[in-house]
């Protein structure tokens with residue numbers, strides 16, 4: 001994958017002058033090239049960038065008015081790139097992809113030039129960089145260790161920047177040795193030991209209100225009447241939408257979990273649902289838990305991850321994930337405050353961390 005990077009240069013006043021001179025030369029050659037191109041075209045020639053370069057070299061060598069360019073120690077690489085740039089601008093214009101090339105104006109407040117190595121790789125890395133004809137320059141931010149074939153140096157509002165593109169291999173999507181503990185919840189969909197939390201879909205409350213309203217209207221109608229059945233269908237549709245939203249969110253979570261981890265540790269039973277006093281919450285939680293587990297199972301096969309189930313009475317919620325101390329954790333307590341090591345963290349986060357720890361010891365899977 002081709003990445004590009006742009007960062008500010010740390011220059012002394014001498015270097016700033018040097019950069020301005022280079023930008024000036026780039027602007028001059030570009031404008032000279034454009035004017036020459038136009039006049040050659042008028043005279044019936046078919047200009048191209050190579051012809052332009054030959055013309056330029058002869059022109060500079062013979063014209064005493066342009067001796068200042070030579071005095072500056074004109075950078076061959078800059079002029080070469082300038083003509084290439086101009087050639088490309090014309091190509092884009094003829095293909096209808098860009099406007100007719102414009103002359104570069106000094107007053108615009110932006111300046112730039114490109115140093116081209118002609119395909120030879122230049123190694124980059126750290127905060128120092130050696131540029132041909134300019135010498136060593138520094139950057140505020142360190143470059144990654146890589147290589148490139150050309151740099152563009154530009155100025156905006158008095159600051160100078162350097163940019164370049166480089167090839168980089170993207171890290172592999174599945175980390176091969178990561179273990180994750182997953183606490184499947186009711187309030188949130190799932191909490192991972194890595195700190196990632198998959199929230200319940202946000203739209204639920206709004207739809208719930210709608211569901212309550214439509215259900216009320218259904219109950220006001222005469223049972224068995226045409227209107228009653230019509231209303232019943234409406235209610236059923238809302239139920240379907242709620243479950244679709246949840247199903248979709250569960251899919252996203254289970255895909256992300258099985259795709260990015262080698263070992264996934266979850267509880268073997270819906271302990272939360274079992275502990276809940278509220279019958280309906282327990283039933284809903286149960287259904288979610290088994291759906292979550294079902295999706296994880298087939299997706300882990302697809303992505304090559306493995307699932308570890310914690311033993312039925314593994315106290316993931318009551319154990320301190322930091323020191324191992326056991327303490328009671330009623331359902332209403334949302335934060336695990338360890339009485340021994342004084343660590344304080346979210347109840348589900350603590351449980352997920354314990355599940356992850358378990359995964360480090362368990363080798364066998366069911």
Ligand SMILES: [Zn+2]
Nearest residue numbers: 320323338341
């Ligand atoms: Zn503790």
